[in-house]
Amino acid sequence: MGQLYNLDAHPVLEEVPVRTNKRSCVVASEDKKLELRLGPPGDQDQSALLPQLGFISSDHESKRVCHQLQVKAKNEETKWLANTAQHQPKSSYFQCPMIPHPDKKACSDPASVSKFTNSAAAISSDQKSKSRIAQAPVVGWPPIRSCRKNLANKSSLVKPASESPLETLQEKSKGKSADSNTKDHMFVKINMEGVPIGRKVNLKAYDSYEKLSSAIDQLFQGLLAAQRDYSAVEKENKEETKAISDSYTLLYEDNEGDRMLVGDVPWNMFVSTAKRLRVLKSSELSTLRLSSSRPEKTPLDSAMEIGS
Amino acid sequence: MLKMASSFPEEVLEHVFSFLQSDGDRNSISMVCKSWYEIERWCRRRIFVGNCYAVSPRILIRRFPDVRSITLKGKPHFADFNLVPEGWGGYVYPWIVALASAYPWLEEIRLKRMVVTDESLELIAKSFKNFKLLVLSSCEGFSTDGLASIAANCRNLQELDLHESDVEDLSGRWLSHFPDTYTSLVSLNIACLGSEVSFSALERLVGRCPNLRSLRLHRAVPLDRLSNLLHRAPQLVELGTGAYSAELRPDVLSNLSSALSACRELKSLSGFWDVVPTYLPAVYSICPGLTSLNLSYAIIQSPDLIKLVSQCPNLQRLWVLDYIEDVGLDALAVSCKDLRELRVFPSDPFVLEANVSLTEQGLISVSEGCPKLQSVLYFCRQMSNEALITIARNQPNFTCFRLCIIEPRTPDYLTLEPLDVGFGAIVEHCKDLTRLSVSGLLTDRAFEYIGTYGKKLEMLSLAFAGDSDLGLHHVLSGCDNLRKLEIRDCPFGDKALLANAAKLETMRSLWMSSCSVSYGACKLLGQKLPRLNVEVIDERGHPASRPESLPVEKLYIYRSVAGPRFDMPNFVWTMDENSALRLT
Numbered sequence: 001m002g003q004l005y006n007l008d009a010h011p012v013l014e015e016v017p018v019r020t021n022k023r024s025c026v027v028a029s030e031d032k033k034l035e036l037r038l039g040p041p042g043d044q045d046q047s048a049l050l051p052q053l054g055f056i057s058s059d060h061e062s063k064r065v066c067h068q069l070q071v072k073a074k075n076e077e078t079k080w081l082a083n084t085a086q087h088q089p090k091s092s093y094f095q096c097p098m099i100p101h102p103d104k105k106a107c108s109d110p111a112s113v114s115k116f117t118n119s120a121a122a123i124s125s126d127q128k129s130k131s132r133i134a135q136a137p138v139v140g141w142p143p144i145r146s147c148r149k150n151l152a153n154k155s156s157l158v159k160p161a162s163e164s165p166l167e168t169l170q171e172k173s174k175g176k177s178a179d180s181n182t183k184d185h186m187f188v189k190i191n192m193e194g195v196p197i198g199r200k201v202n203l204k205a206y207d208s209y210e211k212l213s214s215a216i217d218q219l220f221q222g223l224l225a226a227q228r229d230y231s232a233v234e235k236e237n238k239e240e241t242k243a244i245s246d247s248y249t250l251l252y253e254d255n256e257g258d259r260m261l262v263g264d265v266p267w268n269m270f271v272s273t274a275k276r277l278r279v280l281k282s283s284e285l286s287t288l289r290l291s292s293s294r295p296e297k298t299p300l301d302s303a304m305e306i307g308s
Numbered sequence: 309m310l311k312m313a314s315s316f317p318e319e320v321l322e323h324v325f326s327f328l329q330s331d332g333d334r335n336s337i338s339m340v341c342k343s344w345y346e347i348e349r350w351c352r353r354r355i356f357v358g359n360c361y362a363v364s365p366r367i368l369i370r371r372f373p374d375v376r377s378i379t380l381k382g383k384p385h386f387a388d389f390n391l392v393p394e395g396w397g398g399y400v401y402p403w404i405v406a407l408a409s410a411y412p413w414l415e416e417i418r419l420k421r422m423v424v425t426d427e428s429l430e431l432i433a434k435s436f437k438n439f440k441l442l443v444l445s446s447c448e449g450f451s452t453d454g455l456a457s458i459a460a461n462c463r464n465l466q467e468l469d470l471h472e473s474d475v476e477d478l479s480g481r482w483l484s485h486f487p488d489t490y491t492s493l494v495s496l497n498i499a500c501l502g503s504e505v506s507f508s509a510l511e512r513l514v515g516r517c518p519n520l521r522s523l524r525l526h527r528a529v530p531l532d533r534l535s536n537l538l539h540r541a542p543q544l545v546e547l548g549t550g551a552y553s554a555e556l557r558p559d560v561l562s563n564l565s566s567a568l569s570a571c572r573e574l575k576s577l578s579g580f581w582d583v584v585p586t587y588l589p590a591v592y593s594i595c596p597g598l599t600s601l602n603l604s605y606a607i608i609q610s611p612d613l614i615k616l617v618s619q620c621p622n623l624q625r626l627w628v629l630d631y632i633e634d635v636g637l638d639a640l641a642v643s644c645k646d647l648r649e650l651r652v653f654p655s656d657p658f659v660l661e662a663n664v665s666l667t668e669q670g671l672i673s674v675s676e677g678c679p680k681l682q683s684v685l686y687f688c689r690q691m692s693n694e695a696l697i698t699i700a701r702n703q704p705n706f707t708c709f710r711l712c713i714i715e716p717r718t719p720d721y722l723t724l725e726p727l728d729v730g731f732g733a734i735v736e737h738c739k740d741l742t743r744l745s746v747s748g749l750l751t752d753r754a755f756e757y758i759g760t761y762g763k764k765l766e767m768l769s770l771a772f773a774g775d776s777d778l779g780l781h782h783v784l785s786g787c788d789n790l791r792k793l794e795i796r797d798c799p800f801g802d803k804a805l806l807a808n809a810a811k812l813e814t815m816r817s818l819w820m821s822s823c824s825v826s827y828g829a830c831k832l833l834g835q836k837l838p839r840l841n842v843e844v845i846d847e848r849g850h851p852a853s854r855p856e857s858l859p860v861e862k863l864y865i866y867r868s869v870a871g872p873r874f875d876m877p878n879f880v881w882t883m884d885e886n887s888a889l890r891l892t
Contacts, residue, residue, distance in 0.1 A: 148605075
């Protein structure tokens with residue numbers, strides 16, 4: 001048994017259906033009253049079985065049915081376990097390690113399966129652009145708590161003091177910006193100052209700065225209003241919208257990692273170079289501090305005075 | 309028959325029992341005989357309820373009439389990752405109402421993943437005259453108004469810990485509600501809050517509480533304010549900084565350094581939001597005394613991290629981002645021989661390609677260099693069977709091993725095989741393993757290993773793994789001590805679950821989401837096992853509106869003596885004897 005994980009021996013079935021069977025038979029004899037067994041796949045029509053048990057009201061009846069099941073299932077369980085062990089698909093997942101097996105009922109929700117398959121297919125088919133593209137979001141994966149998620153916001157702004165793969169990655173992403181033109185969506189993260197939860201916008205869904213700006217207003221209005229005053233959510237009107245765009249400034253981070261003011265370059269150039277967006281209160285621009293020790297100035301630094 | 313029970317004075321037995329603190333021991337002695345049961349239940353003071361729906365307040369109060377400390381846990385663990393829809397449950401208010409009338413001398417309340425309202429907090433504040441400790445871990449539903457009630461009314465409060473709770477932060481004024489006469493604070497953790505508090509109120513509070521041992525500030529407290537606070541509390545044992553940045557002025561660093569070095573008892577550091585590396589040297593003087601360091605919010609690159617950990621030879625616990633990289637973990641393995649717990653969090657988890665050079669090598673180094681390492685949480689992007697086998701052989705003392713390979717179903721990057729044998733090595737070598745989380749490409753074989761060797765496993769987390777019901781069957785039939793099993797996106801259906809139905813009564817809970825358990829099987833389980841609550845969670849509408857053979861979205865099964873609950877939202881249904889007859 002200790003050699004099970006020995007890499008030298010090719011891990012084909014040295015397995016022990018016997019051992020597993022023994023254990024389950026022990027379980028069977030131990031607790032017949034509560035043990036429920038259904039037959040192995042294909043040997044029993046399970047859908048016919050369930051209605052039989054569904055409406056049983058008397059104890060005696062249920063015991064009898066349970067016992068019947070147990071007798072039948074006990075004989076077949078050993079067969080089932082042995083069969084399943086032998087029929088384990090050994091090599092199907094080797095071919096496409098990242099695309100979920102279509103036969104598997106891995107995701108009960110068909111929508112989430114297709115989402116995953118699409119993203120996996122897109123990713124494996126275009127290996128080059130894999131570098132800085134986020135995967136299609138799977139709820140709750142990777143398993144990190146919300147309070148740890150926003151760190152990525154700052155991480156890309158900081159360049160390491162020493163040589164590291166981070167710099168080579170940024171160089172790769174410069175060359176990759178051309179690839180983004182061939183796709184029909186370009187989701188970038190957008191964070192608003194004071195709002196802990198970020199959103200994502202599809203830059204390719206808009207064709208001008210004005211449309212992007214109003215879309216961003218829409219995105220954050222709800223969150224902002226909820227933070228300010230719960231009752232005000234229902235009273236939102238167009239005047240609120242204008243107030244937001246007047247008092248906030250839109251920045252973006254380009255493919256070189258620099259923070260830039262939105263609006264200087266032609267729209268198409270902006271879409272191809274923008275990696276992340278950020279919304280700051282206009283009043284806060286004057287007290288902007290860089291959290292890294294990079295000496296280079298952004299246009300904002302030269303335009304605004306730093307410090308109170 | 310000896311008449312020992314009646315001749316032995318109760319007071320003596322009570323005194324003897326007072327030396328037994330663990331619930332397990334207390335449960336054991338209460339089963340010796342009826343009189344011991346009676347004596348024990350009158351003198352049990354600490355209660356732990358691992359699932360707030362497993363027992364009702366009424367049942368608890370009936371058995372234990374004089375409780376001073378209670379711990380309640382609500383939502384399943386996967387709620388931390390947004391897998392439990394909002395409104396699912398875990399409301400503490402009914403408990404507080406019952407506790408308020410039954411235990412006027414209650415001193416401690418610890419809650420985890422529960423919905424706590426301001427109303428609940430107000431009731432706590434007004435009901436328990438000797439209230440000393442409130443820990444709200446990963447809770448939600450309350451605002452700073454509720455905190456104001458606690459601050460204003462709990463005159464004997466010693467500990468207030470909001471550990472990672474989701475608080476509606478209306479303002480920082482609540483802190484000023486501690487009266488000037490209040491001096492008993494021992495521990496304060498407000499790290500999860502956002503709003504600025506009055507710094508002068510905070511300084512006065514810290515200054516007048518001589519027993520303050522633990523202070524964890526929030527991000528809104530800038531570094532230049534920290535020195536003042538530390539001057540008033542040099543006796544601190546645990547410190548959580550606020551934002552670790554300030555405008556670059558010459559005196560900030562020197563003030564901070566001298567304030568920190570005056571804290572000779574300091575053993576634990578955390579916080580470190582928005583780190584400006586220039587200020588890191590301020591902590592160097594206390595590094596030698598540190599046993600716990602939480603840098604999991606700190607954007608610090610590996611050279612600075614190495615400088616830091618190299619000066620902490622007594623470090624037992626380190627939480628850090630993957631900026632530490634393999635080189636940093638190598639340095640950790642050399643410097644911190646007393647390390648017991650390591651957690652490496654991902655800095656950029658939603659990007660496929662690695663942004664840092666952190667691989668399986670880092671974990672190998674620590675497993676080799678740190679002989680006392682017992683608990684690991686490690687996020688990385690690549691792993692191999694060879695590495696896992698090496699790790700298992702290096703460190704058979706793991707009690708908690710949680711590995712998260714960021715991309716689901718990632719195979720061994722060297723051989724492209726599943727990681728079955730690697731995890732098999734972990735469970736085989738680490739005989740005391742009680743908690744395991746697996747990831748990467750795994751077949752049913754991995755679960756066979758887990759079932760065969762994971763005899764002491766109590767908590768197991770599975771995601772995107774396995775081929776068939778056989779996998780789940782191995783786990784349920786093999787892991788004798790399994791208490792909590794949580795599964796997402798695995799191809800497990802009805803067969804294994806129904807075949808091992810009795811096992812579920814020996815466990816605290818089972819969570820399965822995006823698997824293949826049919827509504828029919830859920831109904832069957834609920835009908836046949838009345839001591840289980842089988843809850844189907846499905847936001848698509850009542851599962852009876854779809855064919856019975858279709859899988860449910862989410863399933864949460866837990867044992868309970870309280871019967872089905874009645875505070876469920878409209879997307880949760882309990883399967884029981886009546887579910888077949890109940891109208892939708």
